[in-house]
Amino acid sequence: MTSTTDRTHDATALPPVAYDRLPALTAALAARAPDHDRDASFPAEGVALVHEAGLLTATAAGRHGGPGAGLADTVRILRALGAGDPAVALVTAMTLFVHAAEARTPAWPAAAYTDLLAESAVGPALVNALRVEPELGSPIRGGLPATTARRDGDHWLLTGRKIYSTGAVGLSRMLVFARTEPPGDEPVRVGSFIVRAGSPGLAVEPTWDHVGLRASRSDDVVLDSVPVPADDVIGLAEPGDTPGARPDPVTGAWNALGLTALYLGIAGAARDWLIGFLHERVPTALGAPLATLPRFQSAVGEIETALFGADTLVDTLAARVDAGDPEAAEQAGAAKVLGTRAAITAVDQALSLTGNHGLTHANPLQRHHRDVLCGRVHTPQDDSVLAATGRAALARRSPATAPVPSVPKGN
Template structure:
């Protein structure tokens, strides 16, 4: 099979983003409580062309850029960040293939043909119990061994977002050759030897089901490998991929903060203490506090959107600045939700109010690559080297 037979995929319906945000928000509390996501959520996104928004034009896709992607993830994050995070992984995968073709023709043709008919979800499984995140260096313990014309995978991956709803697992593994190579081995969900272990028990993003995946002698065809190359010190990541990850996830968590702010605005208009005889929204103290939240979120959204546009335009240095923008965006998002909780007191920590869930979800922003310490270390070294 070749990619020339791929169907033409629809452009993402960006005008439907408010509608989709509302639809996801209506189910988010139940998904958080049950810690699971039905495929119906992704069918909505598939119908709007969002899951395939970043598929390359040469493969029949709209090839949306990072600017449109941050718009999508901001809107979905405001609705249900668990849905948004799984969607982000699929969008990032298609975008990476659009930038630099590396998928073998057969699996790519299968992926695109299925994506035209139904939601198809993909994620890269990279984190391991001993290794942690590969961006800090090291080889994966997950091993690919030659078996005839193919490979056999053995290992364990942790924090595998959306593991139980994925169609394709891009398993980062090292070969057992004398000089190991690393790459992504393309594994179909349900392949023999693949087991999803339901260990996810998290404070936030409970419905993302970032469970463990165990691989026990999983057979992989010889042509189902992408990017197999000698191991590099950065785990094979490039600046542009880092920009997509950082800015996309920054936008997602700003969406969570948007939802928290919107709930806060409604609460302040509705809450009328008997001693005051007027809504809390009428008090200057609350007006100033809301203003501080609004200014911080507006600035963060502008920063992410502007830098995403600069990355799309190929502006020199823009991709390298994305880590700092992610740090500022996620800090603004976390601070905004924490300020909202402080303003409303017990109401903000009560499970029947969505602000409690928004607080738990937005705190997850800190754990995504690049993490704050790595961003600040790189920025500091760059500044000091520049001065020298």
């Protein structure tokens, strides 16, 4: 297999990151988001705007001519995009995570990654890892994928079905998690096979019909003997040794904190709409805006305080992960639990304050509520985080490590 080290890329090819364009980009995405939500249509023009601002390749390594953005900058990007259109933010997040992982631990075949960067220089090149299957669920909970890769000369032939494939219709590359079908007594190996859009035998079935993040088009991807060049595989190894089946702590932290920032962006947009509504709404009996009532002021204060705490936690841990703090990486899962709960609660409270107005399709709050609920389903999920955190806490005070209490002597 081609070496993945010591490779370079033209430093002038990838667009620079325009962080100063984030507020305008958030507004532009927000203007289109209602239409894409209503039609469940993929927001291709929004993705193009993200590319033009240099954000799709922000995490590409400097050795490849990329900006080399860390997790703290990625959190900033995803919070802003999430406030505008979370579907655009989600497909951006998946692509940023792929480039960031390659920057930290090179694993792509050199030619395949060079091709991806060249495509990224001229237009949006979205990438996502397709791992979830109807029977398997997510491989992070264990088990082998049903999707198979059979060697045929200088290619692999992939066959199977992936579900919840975010952005499937807009992806340039699909990293398909599959197991090999070796001849004879050779061991089964698993890895991520680089499938290019438009490959023979590749089809996207429009099965996505969720309440939230409708524009993400997380449809089924069906593979029927899809050819993949023999070298276009990442992390091919025996099941127990496969990189990425269960992500390392830093990779897990990028996923947990990046996605939490996205959902906090949604909650921030909901808060902003609520504040505008409370200033504009003037009931006849009151003769003044709702924003003047202490009850609403306290409620907004509660929302603001919760989001401030969650945003600060995410930002702080992201900066510590960038600084190489292993404890921060281990704490990212707990931050996701706290952050997504804060985001969901904030939007729910906003709905309680606005009543029918918040649930009206003409207003965005109902969409924010549907979208923010999706924060619960991303890995790591709450039950996994809480179980792991509980085990760690109990282990710290196990009978073998706990101090033996002194017993006072009797008279």
